[in-house]
Amino acid sequence: MEDINTKSVRYPVATDIKLEKIALKLGRTKKTTVIQMVEYFYRSKKDPLDLNDELLKKELVNGNNRIIGFFKTQEKDFLLPIFSDSGTLVTIAKQHTLYIKDIGKFMAQDLENTKKLAEGMTALQRGIAKTQTHMEDKALLKLRFSKILEYYITQRESLGWTTANVKKEELQAHVRQSLENL
Structure with missing residues (x-):
């Protein structure tokens, strides 16, 4: 069986400290971290010296554009109809408030009319009772x-x-x- 760990790399102590911090942060060994970094750069074809990676910028811009497009679609499909409908609902609610106030006024007037009618009916009942008494008295007198x-x-x-x-x-x-x- 052949040992796959046949190559070694030399680097400065400052780089070793940085590599150790990265490995601890990721929870991996330094060897695994180096292997994964090489694999990452190999697959993504990114230059480690290029800190302003154009592909990454393009991906971020595309992601941002997709997110903004999603928000604009949501705004057009949901928020704008809700705002326009809510304006209509506010107008309807104001009209209903006026109707309810008018109904309240009508009910107050109707209550007053009912009280007057009840008073009139009471007076009429008294008059009928008085007339009945007079008729009985008249019959007795006759x-x-x-x-x-x-x-x-x-x-x-x-x-x-x-x-x-x-x-x-x-x-x-x-x-x-x-x-x-x-």
Whole structure:
């Protein structure tokens, strides 16, 4: 079996300190970190001396453009309709507020009218009760008067033509007194 670790690289101590910090940060050995760095530069074809990597810049710009495009699409598809609809909803809400205020005014007026109507109905009921009482009193008065008249007629008939004036006057006085007692 052949050992794959046959090559070695020499570098300064300052570079070794940096490499060790990178390896500790990544949680790998220095050897694994060096192997992965070489693999990275080999695959990406990037020059380690070029700190202003144009491919990386292009990728970042493309990523940013995609993100901005996504936001613009979301804004066009969702936010703008929501804003325009919310303006319409605010207008409708203001109209509904006016309608509700008008309904409130109408209800207050209707309440006042209902109170007046209830007062009128109460007064009408009192008037009807008073009229009913007067009608009952009138009927009772007619009945009593009818009894007095009947009494007068029967007594007058029984007296005849020959009866003294004193008896006639007593009858008249009795009938008058009965009428006054009504």
